[in-house]
Amino acid sequence: MTSMATTQRERHTGQPTPGDASVARGLLERADLLQQLDRAVTKRVTVISAPPGSGKTSLLRAWADRSTELRRVAFVSVKRDQQNAQQFWSAVLDAIRNPARPTDPKAQPAATAGLDADQLADAALSELTDQVEPVVLIIDDLHELKSADALTQLERLLTMLPGFARLVLSSRRDPPIKLHQLRLVGQVAEIRAGDLRFTESETRELLAASGIGLSDAGAAALYQRTEGWAAGLRLAVISLSAHPDPERFVAEFSGTDRAIGEYLIAEMLERQPTEVQRMLLRTSLVDRLNGDLADLLTGRSGSEQMLLELEDANAFVVSLDAERTWFRYHQLLADFLRLELRRTSADELGDLHRRAARWFADHGDVVEAVRHTLAAGDWPDAARLVADHSFRWVLEGQAETIDAVLQAFPEGASADHPDLALAHAAAELNHGRLEDAATQLALAESHVQSAPPARRRRLSVAIASLRLALARRSGRFSEVIEQVNLLDASMSDESNDQIAMDSELRAVALLNLGIVETWSGRLADSERHLAEGAELARTIGRPYLEVACRAHQGFPSKTVSVATARERGRQAVALAERYGWEDRPIVAPALGAVGGMAIWMGEFDEGERWLRRAWEVADPTVDPAATVLLHVATGMLHAGRGQQQSAVEAFAAAARMESQLSGVHALAPRITGWLAAAQARLGIPDKARATLTGFSAEPEQIGLIYDGQMGAIYNARAVICLTEGDPAGALDALQGVLDATPPLVPTFTVVESHLLAGIAHLSLGGRSAAAAAAEAALAAAEPDRLMFPFAMTQAAELLNALPRHETAHRALLADIVDLLRGEPVPSVERERLSQPEELSPSELRVLRYLPTNLTRPEIAQELYVSINTVNTHIRNLYSKLGARDRSSAVQRARELRLLSTGRS
Amino acid sequence: MDTPPGLYTIRIRGRLGATALSAFPSMECELERGETVLTGMLEDRSAVFGVLGQIEALGLELLELRRIPGTLDQCP
Numbered sequence: 001m002t003s004m005a006t007t008q009r010e011r012h013t014g015q016p017t018p019g020d021a022s023v024a025r026g027l028l029e030r031a032d033l034l035q036q037l038d039r040a041v042t043k044r045v046t047v048i049s050a051p052p053g054s055g056k057t058s059l060l061r062a063w064a065d066r067s068t069e070l071r072r073v074a075f076v077s078v079k080r081d082q083q084n085a086q087q088f089w090s091a092v093l094d095a096i097r098n099p100a101r102p103t104d105p106k107a108q109p110a111a112t113a114g115l116d117a118d119q120l121a122d123a124a125l126s127e128l129t130d131q132v133e134p135v136v137l138i139i140d141d142l143h144e145l146k147s148a149d150a151l152t153q154l155e156r157l158l159t160m161l162p163g164f165a166r167l168v169l170s171s172r173r174d175p176p177i178k179l180h181q182l183r184l185v186g187q188v189a190e191i192r193a194g195d196l197r198f199t200e201s202e203t204r205e206l207l208a209a210s211g212i213g214l215s216d217a218g219a220a221a222l223y224q225r226t227e228g229w230a231a232g233l234r235l236a237v238i239s240l241s242a243h244p245d246p247e248r249f250v251a252e253f254s255g256t257d258r259a260i261g262e263y264l265i266a267e268m269l270e271r272q273p274t275e276v277q278r279m280l281l282r283t284s285l286v287d288r289l290n291g292d293l294a295d296l297l298t299g300r301s302g303s304e305q306m307l308l309e310l311e312d313a314n315a316f317v318v319s320l321d322a323e324r325t326w327f328r329y330h331q332l333l334a335d336f337l338r339l340e341l342r343r344t345s346a347d348e349l350g351d352l353h354r355r356a357a358r359w360f361a362d363h364g365d366v367v368e369a370v371r372h373t374l375a376a377g378d379w380p381d382a383a384r385l386v387a388d389h390s391f392r393w394v395l396e397g398q399a400e401t402i403d404a405v406l407q408a409f410p411e412g413a414s415a416d417h418p419d420l421a422l423a424h425a426a427a428e429l430n431h432g433r434l435e436d437a438a439t440q441l442a443l444a445e446s447h448v449q450s451a452p453p454a455r456r457r458r459l460s461v462a463i464a465s466l467r468l469a470l471a472r473r474s475g476r477f478s479e480v481i482e483q484v485n486l487l488d489a490s491m492s493d494e495s496n497d498q499i500a501m502d503s504e505l506r507a508v509a510l511l512n513l514g515i516v517e518t519w520s521g522r523l524a525d526s527e528r529h530l531a532e533g534a535e536l537a538r539t540i541g542r543p544y545l546e547v548a549c550r551a552h553q554g555f556p557s558k559t560v561s562v563a564t565a566r567e568r569g570r571q572a573v574a575l576a577e578r579y580g581w582e583d584r585p586i587v588a589p590a591l592g593a594v595g596g597m598a599i600w601m602g603e604f605d606e607g608e609r610w611l612r613r614a615w616e617v618a619d620p621t622v623d624p625a626a627t628v629l630l631h632v633a634t635g636m637l638h639a640g641r642g643q644q645q646s647a648v649e650a651f652a653a654a655a656r657m658e659s660q661l662s663g664v665h666a667l668a669p670r671i672t673g674w675l676a677a678a679q680a681r682l683g684i685p686d687k688a689r690a691t692l693t694g695f696s697a698e699p700e701q702i703g704l705i706y707d708g709q710m711g712a713i714y715n716a717r718a719v720i721c722l723t724e725g726d727p728a729g730a731l732d733a734l735q736g737v738l739d740a741t742p743p744l745v746p747t748f749t750v751v752e753s754h755l756l757a758g759i760a761h762l763s764l765g766g767r768s769a770a771a772a773a774a775e776a777a778l779a780a781a782e783p784d785r786l787m788f789p790f791a792m793t794q795a796a797e798l799l800n801a802l803p804r805h806e807t808a809h810r811a812l813l814a815d816i817v818d819l820l821r822g823e824p825v826p827s828v829e830r831e832r833l834s835q836p837e838e839l840s841p842s843e844l845r846v847l848r849y850l851p852t853n854l855t856r857p858e859i860a861q862e863l864y865v866s867i868n869t870v871n872t873h874i875r876n877l878y879s880k881l882g883a884r885d886r887s888s889a890v891q892r893a894r895e896l897r898l899l900s901t902g903r904s
Numbered sequence: 905m906d907t908p909p910g911l912y913t914i915r916i917r918g919r920l921g922a923t924a925l926s927a928f929p930s931m932e933c934e935l936e937r938g939e940t941v942l943t944g945m946l947e948d949r950s951a952v953f954g955v956l957g958q959i960e961a962l963g964l965e966l967l968e969l970r971r972i973p974g975t976l977d978q979c980p
Contacts (some may be wrong), residue, residue: 172960231963257938259918261963266921335961336923343926794908 040189053231089120197228285338475661521666554593602787674713
């Protein structure tokens with residue numbers, strides 16, 4: 001399923017060198033043509049455009065083999081009918097990155113899993129940019145690239161190509177890429193069919209080198225008949241070398257009016273032993289094959305040996321890897337073979353496709369399996385394959401694969417196949433098109449009853465799991481819990497072969513359930529379910545899912561302790577980093593949890609740093625509920641620093657986001673309470689009251705789960721009273737919290753209530769009551785080091801009223817007093833201040849923009865890369881420079897003279 | 905922009921054998937002075953480009969492509 005990518009340093013096997021036997025078999029060192037290509041690559045872009053069989057690939061391979069001394073050559077052959085931009089760029093990136101790695105056509109480069117096509121294209125560009133030696137990227141068979149996105153991305157790469165990099169595009173047709181700008185400045189070279197044609201003297205050279213004795217007249221006739229067409233000459237040489245009477249062959253060839261390609265291929269095939277002919281025909285329907293697959297298709301053994309011999313004879317069979325285990329046929333040959341197979345053995349086609357499908361499915365290449373199942377006409381089977389794997393593709397971040405596979409089915413086919421409707425639903429969900437996803441799901445559901453009983457259960461489980469994801473995305477939390485119960489019931493009796501697949505579904509269900517429980521305030525359940533989901537995902541080898549579970553586990557872990565929540569969040573981030581997913585939206589909740597917990601502990605700068613990372617990766621459309629958390633944590637940061645205006649803005653943003661969810665977010669009362677409190681502190685008590693009034697209509701709706709959370713509302717009422725000079729009113733309001741049984745009200749709310757009560761007592765002149773309240777607040781805050789409420793309530797004056805010898809919490813008090821004085825709190829984090837690691841050229845380029853006032857998106861635009869790429873570079877810069885933010889990074893870079901001119 | 909259905913003739917260099925001809929099942933074939941002339945109804949633009957794609961893939965040399973005028977009237 002990957003495109004073939006090789007670099008020429010390893011591809012010595014089977015390659016022609018002057019004087020070696022392969023020259024005798026139809027490949028010729030064409031010095032003039034190689035020199036023409038040498039001249040061409042002095043230009044930035046070379047376009048080789050000529051019909052099939054013109055010798056484009058042979059020329060490129062020969063040239064690449066020769067050129068590796070001088071430069072690095074990355075060679076990419078576009079896979080037949082490549083519609084998947086993600087796969088295309090993945091192959092390009094692989095070719096640039098791994099010059100020393102033999103290409104395994106089955107290998108999926110792990111480092112690129114989960115990146116979309118845009119990010120991969122950016123990565124390819126930055127790899128090219130980072131090269132120290134001249135580099136030539138060759139893209140062969142570009143006409144097979146059918147993805148408009150990929151072509152657009154290629155066009156962008158072209159405009160951004162660094163000065164020492166060269167691009168060679170080879171295609172049957174002029175590529176649909178704008179080249180006029182480069183053409184105007186003379187930076188495009190072209191090699192066309194006329195240039196590729198053999199000359200008459202090259203024809204003679206080829207014949208001589210192949211040991212074919214032909215008269216001058218015979219050679220001239222052959223040249224005239226083929227008009228120097230490379231494939232024609234190569235085919236003729238294959239037939240001639242074994243021919244008892246070469247002159248007669250040429251005479252017959254010249255005398256016939258047959259189209260030359262077909263004539264010569266037929267001649268070549270006729271000269272092969274019957275079993276070779278049979279193998280060629282029956283294997284022609286796969287795009288690439290190895291001995292095992294070929295044996296399966298022909299129904300007998302020994303295919304690998306035949307393939308090796310055909311390649312050695314240069315008979316239009318090419319091996320794809322250094323070990324020569326994978327092969328493909330020259331497309332011209334493959335197309336004729338397929339026609340011939342269909343013409344002569346039409347009744348066997350379905351069976352052959354089915355065999356190929358089974359083989360590919362068994363070897364994990366589902367995309368090929370689906371293609372052959374469809375070709376065999378077995379739609380329901382193909383649909384089932386897609387449905388069974390669509391989850392995995394989503395989970396592995398390969399959503400484009402579903403899109404590509406679904407394209408192979410005719411439009412509207414999902415109306416008849418519940419499996420297909422399911423796959424469509426997964427694809428739509430992944431694109432964030434929730435309504436379309438719901439439509440497809442309903443379609444699938446309407447077919448469940450008509451499915452065979454064995455299938456019905458599996459379908460129901462898949463539908464429930466997708467419903468769950470959909471309900472979670474739309475914020476319909478109560479529906480999620482219903483769905484999970486359904487899922488649990490249907491999973492109770494498992495058949496063995498279903499377990500693996502169902503484990504995946506179950507892990508997905510646990511993830512969605514855990515997330516929903518988090519945002520509906522059932523933190524203990526949520527923590528447990530997410531831990532279970534992560535463990536299951538790890539067991540069945542689904543790291544993406546494991547990272548997702550762990551990332552969401554951070555926040556609810558605060559039921560254990562704030563420190564635990566912080567640590568789990570950090571572990572989730574570390575796990576994501578190990579797989580290169582630290583830029584993915586799934587990490588946002590973990591980063592937010594680490595930042596939020598740091599803020600609770602009074603480490604505002606540290607919290608800010610993590611929050612900034614969280615905002616960089618968060619995607620509100622993917623996970624709106626997690627985005628609410630980030631707004632809340634941001635509001636806390638501002639409130640803790642006494643920046644009331646910014647706090648109001650952040651809490652208001654959280655409230656807006658929360659109101660877009662159709663369920664009620666667990667943080668809703670807290671958001672409202674803190675928003676009102678910040679408004680009161682900002683001196684707009686009317687707005688504060690309005691905020692609370694807007695909320696008070698809803699408590700019945702919220703139900704029991706949120707009861708304890710209503711404390712946030714009481715606290716806000718108290719704050720309003722205090723700012724309006726009504727401390728007695730404040731104490732009244734706080735009774736609701738302070739009288740409640742402790743476990744019902746979250747600790748931090750209790751801390752806040754004690755502090756507000758203390759402040760009220762203080763302004764009423766009750767110093768001892770105030771001191772008692774302060775001591776109660778410290779006692780409640782101690783276990784988790786909850787310093788944030790002291791900062792938010794501006795409790796400095798109150799703490800002064802507490803005689804030092806009367807507190808049992810002296811150490812915490814001292815830290816809090818420092819915090820309130822604006823002194824940094826000692827952090828768990830250690831700063832890296834040693835000599836920075838070497839910066840990459842791309843990082844240096846981004847670094848140079850940091851002293852300007854350009855924003856990150858603007859920097860991305862300047863550098864023609866995506867915002868994600870810029871973010872990654874900036875994060876690496878901060879980390880390497882030991883900087884916390886842009887200004888400290890600039891300062892450090894100045895100290896290290898990294899910003900001085902002279903380096904480019 | 906839709907190409908209406910119509911009768912097309914396509915001229916290709918050389919005589920095509922049974923294998924190559926099987927790529928054009930909907931077209932009639934005639935041989936004229938060493939050139940193959942394929943004639944047939946092509947439903948729309950995709951059908952036309954489908955045939956051209958086959959000609960390209962098989963390495964055949966396209967000499968002429970022509971729509972025979974007046975054939976449009978036959979279609980409802």
